[in-house]
Amino acid sequence: MATISVPIGERQTQSMPHWTEYFRWTVDHKIIGVQYGVTAFVFFLVGGALAMLIRWELLTPALDTMASGTAYNQLFTIHGTIMIFLFVIPMWGAFGNYLIPLQLGAGDMAFPWLNAFAFWLIPPAGILVIMGYFVGQAEAGWTAYPPLSTLFSGDGQTLWAMGAHLLGFSSILGSINFLVTILNMRPEGMSIWKMPLFCWAQMATSTIAVMATPFLAGALTLMLLDRVGGTSFFDATQGGDVLLWQNVFWFYSHPAVYIMILPGMGVLSEVLSVHSRKPIFGYRMIGLSSMAIAIVGFFVWAHHMFTSLQPELRIPFMVTTMIIAVPTGIKIFSWIGTLWGGKIRFTSAMLFSLGFLSMFVIGGISGVMLAAIPFNYQVHDTYFVVSHFHFVLFGGAVFAIYSGLYHWFPKVTGRMLNETLGRIHFVLTYLGFFFTFFPMHMAGMLGMPRRVAVYAPELQTWNVIISIFSFILGISTFVFVGNAIWSVARGRRAGANPWRALTLEWATTSPPPAWNFDEPPIPFEDPYGYGTDAATAYLDAIDRTFGVPEPPRPNITGGNSPEALPSPAGD
Amino acid sequence: MATTQHQQSSNSATFGISLVSIIIFGVAMVIFGLVIGGVFTAKILPEQASEQAIATDGLFQVLLTIGSMVFFLVQGLLLISVIRFRHRPNDVTDGPNIHGNVTLEIVWTIIPSAIVVVLAILSYVVWQSNSAPQDQPNFVNGEPITINARGQRFAWTFEYVTNVELPAEEAGAVTVQNDGEESAPEMVSFTTNELHAYAGQNIELQMQTADVIHSFWIPAMRVKQDLLPGKETTIRFTPIATEEGFPYTTLQGPFDLLLEENGTRETRSFGDSTQLIVRVIGEESGGNLTRVQLDTGLQALVDSNLIGPKYARYRLNCAELCGGGHGEMYSYLIVHPDEESYLAAFYDGRVDAVLNPPADPILQGERAITAYACAGCHTLDALGWSGMTGPALNGIGDRAGGRAGSTGVSNGAEYIVQSIRHPQDYYVPGYNGVIMPVHDSTDDNTNTYMSQSDLIGIVAYLCSQTASGDITDSTCGLESWQAENNTLTDPAAVISELQALSDPYQE
Structure with missing residues (x-):
């Protein structure tokens, strides 16, 4: 193979927009993507801080840190709301916004103005939700079951509902934009079966969001009317029905779980293939299983209601819930098939994807256990459930978010994240995460309900273990924050395609210019066609056009790890 | 493969x-x-x-x-x-194109x-x-009884409607006569804060909530069911004898405990009215002493003769978020070893107390107060309550007089009457925004109904709660409140004085 000795070209040193651009109304999808991402990450830090307070309170079985039970309830209410509506969902909006046009070789989203509008709904909505905390009495949990949320909570609950309403609106607008972009703006030569799997995942996600989120809007509207309009949709004494809320809310909120995890699965499909230098195993099955999850996901909602639903309706939902494990299993086995026989690079991005695989499977197993109704009776609304959904949403979504951040940070900023700090971050997060959430299974089975500040004294040992590791998990976040801040200013120059990946976002400078591509890019015949001479030639051509990454600097901390980059061919 | x-x-x-x-x-x-x-x-x-x-x-x-x-x-x-x-160092090739x-x-x-x-x-x-529905649910004395579970922020109450007929004259006193129809004989019913059963009894609870959604969960039974506003839900389970047996017992005062703390032993004496639930660990000193464990985790030695009937005890949680006191909304399921001990230690005594109510309003109140959801929010050591949402009731008899002065009612007893009936109008400083419901003695169709006789008993009982344990230290200010041997000398006079205080119902 030919030795490549292209100097770092001028086109490679494209710089990021001036920082003030990020505080402006703009229709550039890349700036909007960063706006989404940074906003979501700030909310992640806020939500994480609330989680630390929750764990601090739970160090003892009595109510001591917080002033009252209601104050404690507000903590987890806002923690859950922020993490779901203001962190995970907008964070996938960030990835979708930044990457979908680039992966499709397009200049921008289909509706750039709508894109900006959808983003700018988020900050006011976040302010409303957080104001709800300070106004007080938004204490009904993120699920906001009436009548606690309607007849017994204070004005904070109204602000909470308005904030959630706006966020749902933003999510619908963003998803419509993704769908139209994906279906209409693919370049010539890229059929839907040649599309990167991240786009497949976003297509499935957006389909769910467009179909399900209006139900959340409906439920929230009824709640707001009950709270301020004098209606009684959920007031049993006036002929209302509390199960109405549960049904409609979960008809959105169960699919919303897939809104939060499917894009992560898309990230995984990209990262695992690129960093093991091997085509994705079973492309069609991965793409189709995303759609299968999206569809079956609409028929499982009442498994959240096994202790409240009419008994005769419980069985059908158990069956559908168990079925949804099958497409998820297909993905997991396909990813292992991808790794098998590859040349696995232990980059930080890859470590987090491997972490996802090993942690998410635990969430999947506990999910099937939860579907078994007799066992569900024991663990419904306990720490077992808390553990389950954190394995899915932290072990799944957050690990995928970190993986994606390490993977695409070079594209966004033009600079590499520090790999040594990345590994420290991974090890702390992985261990902190596992030992925070795994013991919660036991606490739940042994008798700890969720959402309590006062619990049986014999459960204190478990809770102390959980809290200690949760603090480690909390600290690990700052390793990443420090790394990102340092790297954005001082990190190694990434070049256009530091991972030698075949998808189109890498066939332009880092960061990409306005309108992304100076010339219309030609997609490689197969987005995951690693291991062929044609692929090597295609990647070499990109390197020749845009230049190669700055080599690692051994004297600077972290720059000296040999696996930090896949060796460019012909070195 | x-x-x-x-x-x-x-x-x-x-x-x-x-x-x-x-x-x-x-x-x-x-x-x-x-x-x-x-x-x-x-x-x-x-x-x-x-x-x-x-x-x-x-x-x-x-x-x-x-x-x-x-x-x-x-x-x-x-x-x-x-x-x-x-990836091996210096390997620059990609993986196979599979x-x-x-x-x-x-x-x-x-x-x-x-x-x-x-x-x-x-x-x-x-x-x-x-x-599935079980054979012979809630059988006591060979006949089914009804057990209604009620969740209210933040306590559980269990109403037992027994198969014992209330004597006609008694029934007349408590039944609202409706349109002269011949009604079925009134059954004795009583309410407790804890659920009692015996091993092998098929339990079937009819459950209702007074306010928000609650969820009935006993981890040791593996059962859970929500209580939904406007609906009645059912839960079924059958407690059995376990390998751990029936280790709990209730120590009835007076008794002495030899407490072991940090390696030191200390004798502590408990008075007449004390009831202390302990877990029996085993006999020591040739059977004269028994080692027990308190709920706090401390161990103690007690005279073996004081160990009464034993039972098993399982925590009963609320599993659905119901507000600030959600974590404190727990109670216990008491499982007696067999039906005889269930009758002797629990059922017969409760039925008897309804058929032959004590003359002393303090004793009446001690029973009556457990029929209401007070335990979830208030602390009262005498009854083992540890709620934190509302003000503590320990020593309320000492403070009532002072609170009467600062709230402008005539005496301590009236202060307690009013703060049960209209809690919102009688905030204890630091507990603003109380969620305690009003209690109404006029309309027994509301779920906030408290009969006047219950109210009188409860007020008398609370007036007797003094830090010293001497009921004459009470600051309730009742003229007839005279005692001998710590017992009211003229209970009837106390009742009629309280009756006048709480009657008519004041809006």
Whole structure:
């Protein structure tokens, strides 16, 4: 193979927009993507801080840190709301916004103005939700079951509902934009079966969001009317029905779980293939299983209601819930098939994807256990459930978010994240995460309900273990924050395609210019066609056009790890 | 396995899996699953104290075994992959250009589908046997009784409607006569804060909530059911005798405890009215002393003759978020070893107290107060309450007079009457925004009804709660409140004085 000795070209040193651009109304999808991402990450830090307070309170079985039970309830209410509506969902909006046009070789989203509008709904909505905390009495949990949320909570609950309403609106607008972009703006030569799997995942996600989120809007509207309009949709004494809320809310909120995890699965499909230098195993099955999850996901909602639903309706939902494990299993086995026989690079991005695989499977197993109704009776609304959904949403979504951040940070900023700090971050997060959430299974089975500040004294040992590791998990976040801040200013120059990946976002400078591509890019015949001479030639051509990454600097901390980059061919 | 062999033959250079290694991996996976399922099922679940628990735990063992195998399979393959297929330094080639394997993909679709179908069928069978109506529910003395569970922020109350007929004249006194129709004989009913049962009794609770959604959960029984506003829900379970037996007992005052704390021993005496629930550990000193454990975890020695009838006790939680005191909304299920001890230690005494009510309003109130959801929010050591949402009731008899002065009512007793009836108008400083419901003695159709006789008893009982234990220290300011040997000398006069104070109902 030919030795490549292209100097770092001028086109490679494209710089990021001036920082003030990020505080402006703009229709550039890349700036909007960063706006989404940074906003979501700030909310992640806020939500994480609330989680630390929750764990601090739970160090003892009595109510001591917080002033009252209601104050404690507000903590987890806002923690859950922020993490779901203001962190995970907008964070996938960030990835979708930044990457979908680039992966499709397009200049921008289909509706750039709508894109900006959808983003700018988020900050006011976040302010409303957080104001709800300070106004007080938004204490009904993120699920906001009436009548606690309607007849017994204070004005904070109204602000909470308005904030959630706006966020749902933003999510619908963003998803419509993704769908139209994906279906209409693919370049010539890229059929839907040649599309990167991240786009497949976003297509499935957006389909769910467009179909399900209006139900959340409906439920929230009824709640707001009950709270301020004098209606009684959920007031049993006036002929209302509390199960109405549960049904409609979960008809959105169960699919919303897939809104939060499917894009992560898309990230995984990209990262695992690129960093093991091997085509994705079973492309069609991965793409189709995303759609299968999206569809079956609409028929499982009442498994959240096994202790409240009419008994005769419980069985059908158990069956559908168990079925949804099958497409998820297909993905997991396909990813292992991808790794098998590859040349696995232990980059930080890859470590987090491997972490996802090993942690998410635990969430999947506990999910099937939860579907078994007799066992569900024991663990419904306990720490077992808390553990389950954190394995899915932290072990799944957050690990995928970190993986994606390490993977695409070079594209966004033009600079590499520090790999040594990345590994420290991974090890702390992985261990902190596992030992925070795994013991919660036991606490739940042994008798700890969720959402309590006062619990049986014999459960204190478990809770102390959980809290200690949760603090480690909390600290690990700052390793990443420090790394990102340092790297954005001082990190190694990434070049256009530091991972030698075949998808189109890498066939332009880092960061990409306005309108992304100076010339219309030609997609490689197969987005995951690693291991062929044609692929090597295609990647070499990109390197020749845009230049190669700055080599690692051994004297600077972290720059000296040999696996930090896949060796460019012909070195 | 056959398909993996297919992989081997088609890509032997890459996959290089021998049949032997597949078999070794498979056997290890099965052993891992069986060991985890076998060893940990019992360890990570609470005591198996109901018939339903046996079936549920059997299902969980299957789930855990299969889940552990899946865990082993995925983590094992992952670990093998990252070790075997790690990037070697100076290797600049890419991995093989393999895009999939249809047979393999079919296999990993079909096998999980088959597993979940089996699990669904198994779960259905267990569900049906656990939730089906049982024979002879709530049988006491050979006849069914009705047990109504009521959730109210933040306490549980259990109403027993017995199969004992209330004498006609008594029934007339408490029944609202409606349109002169001949009504069925009135049954004796009583209400408790704890749920009582005996081993082998099929329990069926009719459950209603007074306010928000609650959820009835006894971890040791493996059952859970929500209480929904506007609906009545049912839960069924059958407590059984467990290997741990019936270790709890109630020490009835007066008694002395030899407390062991940090290696030192200290004798503490408890007075007449004390009831202390302890867990019996075993006899010592040749059977004269018995080692017991308190709820606080401290151990103590007590005279073996004081150990009364024993029972099992299981925590009963609220599992659905119901507000600030959600974590404090717990009670206990008391399981007596057999029906005789259930009758002797619990049932007969409660029925008798309804048929032959004590003359002393303090004793009446002690019973009556447990029929209301006070325990969830208030602390009252004499009854073992530890709620934190509302002000503590310990020593309320000492403070009532002072509070009367600052709230402008005539005396301490009236202050207590008014703050039960209109809690919102009588905030204790620091407890603004109280969620305690009003109590109304005029309309027994409301779920905030408290009969005037209950109210009188409860006020008398609270007036008697002084820090010194001497009821004459009470600051309630009742003229007839005279005592001898710490007992009211003229209970009837106290009742009529309280009657005048609480009558008519003041808006």
